[in-house]
Amino acid sequence: MDADLDAYFDRIRYDGPRDPTLATLQGIVAAHVATIPFENLDVLLGQPIVLDVPALLRKLVHDRRGGYCFENNGLLLHVLTALGFAVQPLSARVRLQRPREFIPPRTHMFVRVELDGAPWLADVGVGGLSPTAPLRLDREDEQATPHEPRRIVREDGRLFHQALLRGDDGAKWHDVCEFTLEQMPPIDREVANWFTSAHPQSHFRNRLVVARAAPDGGRHTILNTELTFRRRDGRAERHDIQSPEELLAILGEVFGLHFPAGTRFTCEGLPW
Template identity: 60%
Template structure:
């Protein structure tokens, strides 16, 4: 694998990218302010996988793509960037590995291909995850079990069964799993291996689906799943629109997610006749 560049981040460019003008001290208020602006501005997206471009975890490449090229990315890019930001601001940050469980039954074991952050503030541990797709929490979650925790979007909680923690979201009165973890750290070599699987393995769901998501204002969310654009308000009411052409897809990416792709972009998505 190529040698990575030394980690660094242009904080001013990042703050302009997400429209953040708040304090920069390493406090909980700063952490929450950054998370909220990040998930509302930088979309979760796997488009480069489907465009055959590959996903680089080099810090300079992530900064260029998500900040300067105004694109989005998936967990290794999103949370990798966010960790660089937090470290530059003086936060005590640890990368944590997890298994994404959103809309997956408990009897299914997903690969350990998710990354988020553990942040220590004034003797308390907080979990920050700006890269878990359409369910990215918009505030940090305190590492505290069996307590409903409010966010600007959906309520969250952490539970533990045996040695495994579960991050859950409450939707319509029902708690649903987002991811599971053991608080094991995820060094860069593990991220490289997981990123290779996620972006290249034929059975990776990122190879067979368009996934783009962004948190909206007032508790709402905007999600694109293949040709289904879902606009959900803060009460959970959804408006669904079906896309019928690549031109319509490119227009939606620009309008709702700020992602500009060329008209001749070629998506490698088996069975998606509507893209032809």
């Protein structure tokens, strides 16, 4: 177990304390989101997504890859448990860019952490908006993070994790995910993971997504053939990726994801 933890902390470049405290949780979450990307590349390569701990350690730590929520947050759940934190996996529906009248599938998982009687949300796997700090689950006021401000609001028996995003029309609160504090045991994660990786209507089958938080408060993302660097103040720099070779170079240079020359990702969102 110590070897696994040492390898994980080396992977995320974290050398802080390991006692189960808020400071430790904050340090781990910030380091994880900045180093282990959110990505769905194995889905596009036709590779299975395996959620047991040895597979997560092999892929995300030793092979220095990324993954989506069940992988990133599954690894975080394992690490926090090993450190002595009181944790629970909770289920959620991702609501990014989706209207309230639309009901998305319950295919997201994050980690609830209990610290000194207070509940916290830790989520290192919600794409380009993974919070870079844990959030209090029992507060509805604005909470600062190293990146965007966040809040948890309650409406009609549901909770909504929201981010304050800045754009040309000013700053507005946007839903990130919706949840009810229901736990997500392994069998539910397996079923949701199958849908996410294999169902024809899963958006992870139809588009390429890669994201990583930058230490300066910005975020790097790829959506299909568009690379975006969004600054903390909301300003965005965009670049159109022109070829599979350029995509592989950007994955390596910006996200630390290295693939053999000639690797091709296949989905509707890519023209080649």
